[in-house]
Amino acid sequence: MSGYILEMNEISKSFTGVKALSNVNFKVRKGEIHCLIGENGAGKSTLMKVLSGVYPYGTYEGDIVFEGSVQQFNKISDSVQTGIVIIYQELALFPDLTVYENIFVGNEVKRGNLVDWNKTIAEAKKMLKRVGLDVSPETLVKDLSVGKQQLVEIAKALSKDVKLLILDEPTAALNEDDSENLLKLLGELKKQGITSIMISHKLKEVISIADQATVLRDGKTICTLDGSSGEISENMIIKNMVGRDIEDIYPKRPDKKIGETILELNNWSAYSTELARHVLKDIDFHVKKGEIVGIAGLMGSGRTELALSIFGNPKNFKLEGQLKVLGVEKTFKHTSDAIKSGIAYVTEDRKGDGLFLIQDIKNNITAANINAVADKGVINENEEVKRATEYKRSMYIKASSLEQTVGNLSGGNQQKVSLGKWLFVGPKLLILDEPTRGIDVGAKFEIYTIMNQLISEGMSIIMISSELGEVLGMSDRVYVMAEGRMKGELPIEEANQENIMQLATQ
Structure with missing residues (x-):
């Protein structure tokens, strides 16, 4: 790697008197994978929007130097023409268009004044091969999984002769396999000479892939860590992100007072008429007062379906079995019935379903x-x-x-x-579905602290999480689900990543 492809010097940006960026310096070497990390609100996305022209020249202070030349991007297309492409967490694809139409939208392959569709499809196949996506270019994007849609976005970037690829939380909505494939692809693109900037809250990903990692805090550059010298470690990242050591990411409860059974399910099953199959089958499950019960399992194991079946059944599953609250059998016809019985549900999709x-x-x-x-x-x-x-x-x-x-x-x-x-x-019982998805380690610590406070006040919590460290660090007991069935119950003293995964893959 020789020299810097990008230098952002003394970048400052304010919104209605609030300084989002203060004299930020950020340098990226050509051909490296450079991770940009920091707590939510640290200024990462703002800095990348300055770079990509979302915030045009004149709305910020400082200089952007790309390939040795000072740039003045007035709109996104200016940065794209220079070779800078950004892919956001919320993908910018047209679901009802084909893969090849999405790859070349706004960048059409033309013969004269007309689009050359045959050449477009041929070029799309080349881009799909580069990203390792084995689908027909004529497939509608809405028929692809989120992981494959992410690859279409990268193929779209490659079609624009990208030199610097920026990915904002690219694995936030992906399962482990898709996340691993995406990281491997970034490594392949690096071999092809493409430089990448990746914003991520997943520290393990940063540690595994970053050549360099720059930490922002409160709109300021804190440090740049070098992967080759071993500086990129979990402890070092956390210390610089939050400004202090977090000895234990999962705060401990000093005293645990487990009481009566709050919720109990017996032979609980749910049939989806939409999918024409059972999404839950013969579930036995209980939660006691003052405990956090973790539910682990792979994507599609039925964890969210279980939560929704308890919380008033908004998906209109055909339910069978027995549900008891404080020993009294209940039938919830609506979410309002569950709320009246003291049950609340914090959805995994806070933007789509959780908030206005x-x-x-x-x-x-x-x-x-x-x-x-x-x-x-x-x-x-x-x-x-x-x-x-x-x-x-x-x-x-x-x-x-x-x-x-x-x-x-x-x-x-x-x-x-x-x-x-x-x-x-x-509520007496709070169901948390992926409570820390897409948030940084400092905010996670605050969420965990709040959870412990609620438990100390006598509430009960069901926590669904794809992060095994989170399940093991916060739970009193762990249930493991697979294919809509409860595969096992483990006291926290007996739970570890190996036996959880063994149950989850049965």
């Missing part, structure tokens, strides 16, 4: 229990502000005010708002 992104923090927190701040159908705004302020403080939500739009918050703060929304209904 165009509304403010205050409205989101009170949304699930609006009657608590209303009198005869009229919202008492003073009471709403009072109650929302309490949750903003207790959830450690970092925002300028309660009126800040939730869609503009970092992922970690959005998750805290989603959690606060369901705590406001006063």
Whole structure:
């Protein structure tokens, strides 16, 4: 690797008086994989939007130097023409168009003034081969898995003669196999001379793939770590990200007081008419007061289906078996019935199902229990502000005010708002589905601390998580699911990654 392909010098960017970036320096060598890491709100995405022209020249201070020349990008297409392409976490594909149409949209292969479709398809096949995606270019994008759609995005970038590829949380929505394949592809692209910048919260991925890693904190450059000298380690990354050592990522509860059974399922089954099969079969399961019960399993094992079947069955499964709350058999016809019985569910998809992104923090927190701040159908705004302020403080939500739009918050703060929304209904049992997906290690620690506080106050938690470290670090007991069945129950003292995976793959 010789010289720098990119130098961002003294970059500063403000929004309505709030400084998002302060004199940031960021340099990337040609032909390397450079990871950009930091807590939510550290400025990573803002810096990349400056680089890609989303925030045009003149709206920030400092210089962008690419391949030795100072650049003044006024729009995204300017950076693309220079060879810089960014792929966001929310993929920018057209689901009802074919793979080849998506790869060359806005960059059509033409003969004269007309699109040459035969050549377009032929070129698309070449791009698909480069990314290792074995599908017909005539396949509709909506018929592909998320992992394959991600590869289509990269093929689209390659069609634009990309020199610097930026990936924003590329594996956040992928399973382990797809994530591993994507990281291998970045390694192959590196051999082809393509430089990559990857934003990621997954420290193991950073450690495994990064040649260099730059840490941002509070809009400032903290350090750049060198992989070849062994500087890129979990302890070093965490220390620089959060400004302190986190000796134990999973905070311990000093005393555990396990009480009566809150929820019990016996011979619980769920049949999906849409899929024409059982998604749950003969489940026996229970949760006691004051404990965190982890549910582990591979993608498609039935974990989320179990949560939804308990929380009022919004998917309209045909349910069989017995559900008891505090020893009393219940039948929930709607999510409101589950809420009245003291059950709340924080969805894994906070943006799609969990929050009103165009509304403010205050409205989101009170949304699930609006009657608590209303009198005869009229919202008492003073009471709403009072109650929302309490949750903003207790959830450690970092925002300028309660009126800040939730869609503009970092992922970690959005998750805290989603959690606060369901705590406001006063549940006895809280179901957390992937509670720390897509958030950084500092925000994770805060979520775990909140969970422990809730348990100490007598609540019970079901935690569904794909991160085995999280399951092992936070749970009192672990259930393992596979193919809609409960494959085993392990006390935490007997649980480890090996026996969990053994059960999950039975």
